[in-house]
Amino acid sequence: MTRKLTLLIFTILSFSSFAQQRDTLRLTITKIDKSIKRDTVYYFSSRVDTIALHSLKTDTSKIVKDNNTQDLEKSKYKVNFMGSVRVNGFYDFAGMKSSEGFMPYDIPVGAEEIPGLSSKYIGARQSRFGIEGTANTKAGKIRTYMEVDFASSTESFWRLRHAYAEWNFLKLGYTWSTFMDNASLPQTVEFEGPNSSLSKRHGIVRYERKLQNQSIVGISIESPRADYLNPNDSLIANSSKQRNFDVAGRYKYFNKWGHVQVAGIFRQIDVLRQGKMEVKYGWGVLLSTTIHIGEKHLINSQYSMGNGIAYYYVGFTGRQLDAVYNPATNQMVLKSIYGGFINYSYRYNSSIVASLITGVSQIKGEAFESGDTFKASQYYGANIFYNPIQTISLGLEATYGTRKNLNNQKGSATRISMLAKFDF
Secondary structure, three states: OHHHHHHHHHHHHHHHHHHHOOOOOOOOOOOOOOOOOOOOOOOOOOOOOOOOOOOOOOOHHHOOOOOOOOOOOOOOOEEEEEEEEEEEEEEEOOOOOOOOOOOHHHOOOHHHOOOOOOEEEEEOOOOEEEEEEEEEEOOEEEEEEEEEEOOOOOOOOOEEEEEEEEEOOEEEEEEEOOOOOHHHOOOOOOOOOOOOOEOOEEEEEEEEEEEOOOEEEEEEEEEOOOOOOOHHHHHHOOOOOOOOOEEEEEEEEEEOOEEEEEEEEEEEEEEEEOOEEEEEEEEEEEEEEEEEEOOOEEEEEEEEEEEOOHHHEOOOOOOOOOEEEEOOOOEEEEOEEEEEEEEEEEEOOOOEEEEEEEEEEEEOOOOOOOOOOEEEEEEEEEEEEEOOOOOEEEEEEEEEEEEEEOOOOEEEEEEEEEEEEEEO
16 A cells, blocks of 8 residues: 555656646747849739629510611721820920910011920820720731820811721721821820821721731822912812822831831822813922941931822821912912931930930922911931830930021020820
């Protein structure tokens, strides 16, 4: 009995001893320096509402559909939406009125020049919205595109920029003329760019395709507006301003160093004289190029000349300069024009690009025209663009221009412009 009691007491004491023993945890903390990689994160949020579903009590076969053949139908294409919010502003030291582009034609000369007059602007009329539809069909590849902005004659209406369809090698609709070269146009902060560049949109039917791997050839029929002032036109004031077709063509050769293009246009311009329509024939030639010098240097340039083609120049469209009325002979005379520009761009890195631009243009004057008629202009610009990411572009630009009239009076203007562009 004594031995059992002794064993029990020994066991209890042993467990008590183990219960008093404590474990020790060793913890080591080490600092690790590691750079955090930053990236762009696109965040998408959506909301799903709960809809109470009930059994359908309406006979849908009895619902009336009142569709017109001109109405839209459900799209069978792949549809993409795109847009660009563009905020632009400027300070103009000469008080020029254009809120979008710097136009030397508008520079005040002589009595029109008012010392101390300036103009300022901040707006978003250049913002635009587009929609694209594409499909591969048994008839070939089809692409449709529409684009509008707010740079219309009023601030509350959309302005059509593009509306066309591409069917294989055909393009039909409202878009850029064949008598131009978009690839050679420089990047500018102000909306229009060099006033001597060719830039025009109107109705076209164009056939264009690649030849082998390094050539492109295209030809088109285009529907421009009559851009001249004829006192006799009061008799046809209610007629269409698009009375004739232009025929344009271009050939482009491209390689890894850039491209060179030659384009031409033949115009048929009808005018009213002595109660009947007469036809004047205009023409134009464009030579343009882009040259890449390594990865950092780029040169863009254009030179064009012709007769009765002022309508196609960005600085003279809508100025009624295709032809001028001679009161002595009661005839319209087509006006000769030439102009060009050269642009140099330097890419500092993937985000920063700087450019220098210079351009000239001249329109031949007639002996019967008044002395304050436009004769020539010069355009100079310097800009820098900063692109923090692919969809954001911030630009600052200084532009200087001159205008010279037939009486050799001159005027000059300077503008500082800014642009913030957000694409989506």
